[in-house]
Amino acid sequence: MNLFSRKKKESQGTVVQTAQRKINSPLAMFSDVSSTAAERELFRNLRKSVPVIDAAICKLIRLLGTFTVTAKNSRCQQIIDDFMSNVCTNGTGTGINCFVYSYMESLLTYGEAVGEMVLSRDGKRVVALYNASVDDVEIQEGSSPLDLVICTKNDGIITPVKYSNLVFATLLNPEPGTVRGSSLLKGLPFVSSVLLKIFESIKTNWERVGNVRFAVTCKPSDNTVFTEDSARLIADEWSKAMRSESVCDFVSVGDVSVKVIGAENQIPDCDVPIKHLLEQIVAKLGLPPFLLGFSWSSTERMSEQQADILTSELEYYRTLLNPIITKVIRTVLRLEGYTDGFAVEWDDINMQDAVQLSNARLNNARAEQIEFETGKVKNDRRD
Numbered sequence: 001m002n003l004f005s006r007k008k009k010e011s012q013g014t015v016v017q018t019a020q021r022k023i024n025s026p027l028a029m030f031s032d033v034s035s036t037a038a039e040r041e042l043f044r045n046l047r048k049s050v051p052v053i054d055a056a057i058c059k060l061i062r063l064l065g066t067f068t069v070t071a072k073n074s075r076c077q078q079i080i081d082d083f084m085s086n087v088c089t090n091g092t093g094t095g096i097n098c099f100v101y102s103y104m105e106s107l108l109t110y111g112e113a114v115g116e117m118v119l120s121r122d123g124k125r126v127v128a129l130y131n132a133s134v135d136d137v138e139i140q141e142g143s144s145p146l147d148l149v150i151c152t153k154n155d156g157i158i159t160p161v162k163y164s165n166l167v168f169a170t171l172l173n174p175e176p177g178t179v180r181g182s183s184l185l186k187g188l189p190f191v192s193s194v195l196l197k198i199f200e201s202i203k204t205n206w207e208r209v210g211n212v213r214f215a216v217t218c219k220p221s222d223n224t225v226f227t228e229d230s231a232r233l234i235a236d237e238w239s240k241a242m243r244s245e246s247v248c249d250f251v252s253v254g255d256v257s258v259k260v261i262g263a264e265n266q267i268p269d270c271d272v273p274i275k276h277l278l279e280q281i282v283a284k285l286g287l288p289p290f291l292l293g294f295s296w297s298s299t300e301r302m303s304e305q306q307a308d309i310l311t312s313e314l315e316y317y318r319t320l321l322n323p324i325i326t327k328v329i330r331t332v333l334r335l336e337g338y339t340d341g342f343a344v345e346w347d348d349i350n351m352q353d354a355v356q357l358s359n360a361r362l363n364n365a366r367a368e369q370i371e372f373e374t375g376k377v378k379n380d381r382r383d
Contacts, residue, residue, distance in 0.1 A: 040134060043109050043185050050192050052278065052292055053185060056285040057108050059292070061101050063314055064321075065349065069329055071342040076333055080342065083332050088128040096328070099129040100321060103170075107320065110134050111172045111181030114150060115324065117331055119166065126332050132167075139169050141179050148179055168327055170320055188284055195277045198270050212260055214242070219255040286313045311349045318346055 047054040069084065071077045089098040099115065107113035114137050118128040138158055142149040150167045151158045161167050171181035216238050218231070234256075241248040275296070282289050288306045289296050325344050333340065 040110055042189060043183055046185055046192055049196055052281055055292055056287050061104050065347040067344055067346045069342050069344055071340055073340040076338050076340045079336055090131055102131045107170055107172050108184045111183035114169045117166045125335050139179050168324055191277055191280045215259045217257045314349055
């Protein structure tokens with residue numbers, strides 16, 4: 001017991017030497033902001049304005065797959081299975097998968113995710129999991145850079161949460177020396193703004209050119225008196241002819257010419273610049289183009305290199321979620337009076353074609369058979 005107490009005291013007194021010292025001031029809490037409200041609003045608008053970004057984040061979350069938690073103790077396994085299937089999530093969902101997917105969505109979009117375990121009234125079990133909004137909380141540095149403090153914003157006053165052991169947070173690719181995560185959408189605002197400008201110009205051009213407008217010019221003969229009333233009458237008759245639900249003819253006296261406004265102009269070709277911009281966006285999101293509906297290559301099958309890259313991306317995201325899942329399950333077991341070990345096991349990521357996998361297994365089996373027969377023949381000759 002003395003050994004453990006010493007370790008606890010030493011860990012509490014550990015000081016990080018390379019970190020900048022903070023000044024104890026009432027204004028110090030405003031010097032470090034995990035992510036500004038403007039950035040979060042920008043990332044939300046990016047998902048709303050550019051469908052490719054929203055689709056990519058949703059697909060990444062779905063591609064994570066599902067996981068199971070296994071324990072050697074049968075009683076612990078029963079508690080874990082019941083909790084993972086029936087725990088209430090955010091008041092409307094059921095099951096831990098709903099919580100994990102929402103947690104991952106916040107992590108990818110804002111670079112930060114905060115969750116909370118909600119206990120029962122008697123404090124003896126975890127009855128719900130809650131995904132906190134990043135607008136309602138703030139992640140700050142504690143007494144040490146190795147210690148994160150999660151604070152709430154109540155009437156503009158930032159205060160640390162009372163029961164910090166029930167609240168947890170994850171940062172995506174934090175910058176060294178900071179407690180600020182980096183969103184997956186970092187670097188996309190400029191490219192997306194150019195893409196949206198092109199879309200807006202296409203919309204304007206089609207409103208001008210696509211919705212055809214006509215210029216009617218009437219040149220009366222020398223003996224005809226052309227008055228303002230005559231011009232108004234021609235304009236009214238032309239409007240009636242164009243607004244009629246059925247096909248109508250426009251009849252006029254004199255030299256009348258009708259031209260389409262903007263017919264001689266051509267809408268600039270935008271396929272090439274849009275493709276270049278989408279390539280930059282897809283490269284940042286880390287998904288193969290055809291998963292987002294783009295046919296940029298001659299083949300639609302995922303290459304082995306693309307499958308390996310995507311698999312490594314998903315494995316990295318899984319490593320970010322494993323500590324959170326472990327903390328939740330460990331808390332559930334300890335509240336039940338168990339300290340047994342367990343393991344988080346994710347489903348295998350299979351991005352390869354089933355036919356290719358079967359052919360590879362067949363070739364490996366044939367190779368093993370040939371090696372076995374060859375070795376057997378050599379042994380018989382030696383004998």
